[in-house]
Amino acid sequence: MKSFRKELWFEVPTRRAFINITPQVRECLKESGIKEGLVLVNAMHITASVFINDDESGLHHDYDVWLEKLAPHEPVSMYKHNVGEDNADAHMKRQIMGREVVVAVTDGKLDFGTWEQIFYGEFDGRRRKRALVKIIGE
Numbered sequence: 001m002k003s004f005r006k007e008l009w010f011e012v013p014t015r016r017a018f019i020n021i022t023p024q025v026r027e028c029l030k031e032s033g034i035k036e037g038l039v040l041v042n043a044m045h046i047t048a049s050v051f052i053n054d055d056e057s058g059l060h061h062d063y064d065v066w067l068e069k070l071a072p073h074e075p076v077s078m079y080k081h082n083v084g085e086d087n088a089d090a091h092m093k094r095q096i097m098g099r100e101v102v103v104a105v106t107d108g109k110l111d112f113g114t115w116e117q118i119f120y121g122e123f124d125g126r127r128r129k130r131a132l133v134k135i136i137g138e
Contacts, residue, residue, distance in 0.1 A: 004032035004135040007044070012125030015073070016093075018060045021050075021131065022117045025103075026110060028133045035108040037137015042100030044132050047090035047124035049097035055117045067093045067123075090124035097121050105137055 006028050008021060025041055041050045053059065071092035079088030101118060104111035110118075120131050 001136060001138060002034055006133045007130045009128060009130045010120060011128045012122040015125050016064060017122045017125060019120045020055050020117050021120045025118050025133055029135060032135045034105055034135050034137040037105045039103045039105055040100060040134040041118055042132050045129045047087055047094055048129055049094045049121035050100050050131055051097050051119055051121060052101050052116050054115045087124040093123040
């Protein structure tokens with residue numbers, strides 16, 4: 001069995017954003033040479049997420065609005081975590097959206113369902129962060 005590891009780095013200029021990282025993951029898969037196996041992609045920061053869904057701007061807007069209702073950024077004073085910080089909401093948003101995804105690799109391709117894409121979700125941006133791509137297989 002072969003193993004491949006690569007870090008994808010991001011510097012999102014806004015507090016929140018959703019970035020389609022499917023092309024980068026496909027490039028990692030190509031680099032790995034693995035034809036059958038699994039791809040794990042996970043956020044390496046506790047205020048970011050990796051998830052799978054549709055690449056549709058209306059849905060991304062709806063996610064942003066929904067997450068802000070569930071865990072509003074302000075007032076920051078409502079969170080005990082925010083003593084000296086202002087990102088408690090980002091931790092909660094990450095918990096809701098998840099840490100990682102696993103995708104099957106079949107015949108050298110990501111084995112997706114219709115419309116599925118991989119996204120990096122940033123909830124406390126404006127600094128350099130990363131996601132890990134780990135591929136195992138033959």
